[in-house]
Amino acid sequence: MTAPINIDQLRQQQTTGFRWLRFQPELESRYQAIRDEGIRERARPVCASALVLFLVYALLDWVMLPDSLARQTIFVRLLITCPTISLVWWLSWRPMPSGVFLRVYGMAYLVGGLSVVGIIGIARLNNFPLPYEGILLMLMFGYFAMGIPFRLVSALSLIIVAAYLVMEAATGMTAPELAVNGFFIMTANIVGMVGSWLSEHRQRAHFLDRQMLEALRDQAEVESKRKSNLITVASHDLRQPLNIISLILENLKADGLPDEQLGLVTRLKSSVTHFNGLLASVLDISRLQEGMVKPEPEPLRPARVLAQLHETCGERADNLGVELAFSDHSGDQSVLADPQLLHRILQNLVFNALDHSGASRITVRAGADKGRLVFTVEDDGRGIDQTTRSKIFDPFVRSRKADDPGLGLGLAIVKELSELMDGRCTLAGDSGTGARFRVTLPSCPGEEAPEKALSFSPDSPHPGLLVVEDHDESRHWLQRTLSGWGYNVHAFADAEQALTHSETLSNAILVTDLHLPEKRGDQLFDHLSQKQAISGGVMVTADTSMAEGYNPSLRLWTLHKPLQPMRLRAALQQLMRR
Known part of the structure; x- marks a missing residue:
């Protein structure tokens, strides 16, 4: 397993550049390993196409060349070039040490080029001159189709060009003809070298970009884990003393204090509850933004969802003197949702109405609408002004009223949780009086899981x-x-x-x-x-x-x-x- 690349190292390499197509040693070794694997994958279609071409050329030799010459050229193509290509294709599927396959691949290119030189030479000796275009095609194939690295393909191509020129000189080509052929072949070779350099330079630039993205992603994951650990530790260390304070305050209230001290305890208890709500909201939005919340949807009966909501919110509503009403018009439909997340959504909406609306009545309804389940939380309070309505679900958005408590995260959490379960939350109605929030979620005909069957008698005493x-x-x-x-x-x-x-x-x-x-x-x-x-x-x-x-x-x-x-x-x- 390779060690992660340092971001500063990547930035330094991007700054200094790589005109000579070389990275720093650690980056270079990683690039070559990735490049070699890419060449192995590229070699398979390249070898298949090259094999087909040489077989086609062998057939053309048989049709167009004299019999004696065709037998010689076909021998070279079928018994030297094609077996070499087939061997490379076979090796591309076999595990090999890094760099070994590239050398084999390059040697196959050299063998192919020299075989073309040999075929042209055989034709010259048989007084049947073939054009040098075969060498040009071979050079372009090596430079562009095969994707061999710049330095290796340039060296091998120069060997092929030199072999061709030596062969032409040895078989009696005149100096002017040799000069013309050599000029065009060297020009084509230079074009191929420039194209190969540009191609490898672009590949190396893309490699640096990919490595930078991966390094930044790894850094982000580390920071996310560090943040999650910090959130968890801070949550525990803050919540433990708050838990003790909350329990102590509950006992102080139960002990029957004088009215003045009881009022102070009540205010302190309210402050602790408010602080706990702020802490919970910050932690919730942090978990959502970090992708830590994973819903587990299941069929739920809306009537039971509303009953659980009444268990949670009823006492708080009673203490504030607010009437909390529930109605279920869902028929035989169930809602497909995560029970804990759905409970949190509706609880946030009810608590939001209790804390901010100044309402005397809050109604929670469940009903079916166009194949979806809709939960509506409606109050008869002061309403929401038009300016706030347009951004009500944005984080940290609060009403302009100075006495509004909270951080403005409750509705942002509702929106995020709804969308996690393939639903949505909207603010319905106008800004006149009251507010009506609609939570729309998928529905299903299935029944929710029944409560655990109990083996005791309903009239048996409870041991505590x-x-x-x-x-x-x-x-x-x-x-x-x-x-x-x-x-x-x-x-x-x-x-x-x-x-x-x-x-x-x-x-x-x-x-x-x-x-x-x-x-x-x-x-x-x-x-x-x-x-x-x-x-x-x-x-x-x-x-x-x-x-x-x-x-x-x-x-x-x-x-x-x-x-x-x-x-x-x-x-x-x-x-x-x-």
Whole structure:
């Protein structure tokens, strides 16, 4: 495997040029390896066409030349030239060290040229003069059709020309005739040399351009990976303390503080939630721009999509005093979409309306339209001004209103995610009152995957929550929050402790961090599911490359840190239902 070429080295070579058709040693060796492989591929059609031509010439010799002369020329063509061409064609398919095939290829050109010289010489000795055009054709074939490098083809061609002139002189051509023939042949040879030099110079320039593109692409990939790693590390390091703060604030609120302090806690909690939304938006748009998001479409029933959206957004709407209504008019059609990405699209639209529209009512509808599924999110708020409407889906575009929070990334993310799933999001209606966003996606008649079948009785008591979190402070506050909500919580620091305790469980809900020591959270979930110790779970992670959302076939929620208590509570309530 060859080492990558340095971009500065390529730029230096482009600056200094290569008039003498030579690169710096490292570049030259790479160019020659690529050139040799190209010549091997080129040799196959060239040899096939040359073989056909020499066979045609042999037939013409038989028709046009005297019998005695034809037998001699045909002998040269069929027993010397054609076998040489066939051997080169055969070798072009065989593995050979770099540079060896080029020398064989060049020798075949020399043999072909000398065979033409020999045929002309045989004709001279038989007092049947043949024209020198055969030498001209051979030279042009070597220079342009065969694509042999400039230096090698020039040297071989000079040998062929010299052999021809020596042959003509030896067979009695007069000096004036020899001078005329030599002039035209040398002129043709010079034209071929110039054309060959230009061709190789162009090939070398293209080689440098390709190497530069590959080097820039490799550099971009390295930078992309570095950026992705930075995003992941920064996400984890920022989200972990935010997660603890969010849980502490939830517990402070639950402890019944005085009104003034409770107001400060509420404002602080709102600020933490707002900061988490900003962080999530920046990370989402970064992942989209880096091509890190890969949708996995599957048939989904719109009614279930809307129900999950209500689970996520309902409490926030209630807290803001906004009526959130849902209606499904899709009939028997399913939507073909990635469940997590579709959930994120609709959630962003609803949250956008809650945060920016000043609406008292938001309606989310699902319906079929011309073979597609359309989700509409409509509010009765202040509307969007005409200037903003024209660029509403551009990144970092915000309303002109000074009190609008956010970075202006929510709708840009919606647009990108919709297009990833072969859909589109548009802003419908006029700028008068309210806003209506339409998300159009492919539909299909198939049913979505059913929720995982449970083996317990609907009336059986629930043994509670199994919490696994290796960070001590996060585990403490998460356990305290869940206990404050009335759940029976069993908390552990690693998967092994949870597995040991699970021997007595048959119907628990698992709440686990994804990145645990020794055994990952998703592996723990699979293991406990197979043992039927749990009936569902919530996977908590600071890795935002995993999309948030619900997987009904596994009965598994994925939530990002810092946890929003109302979202965690809504997910647990859904999993607890029978």
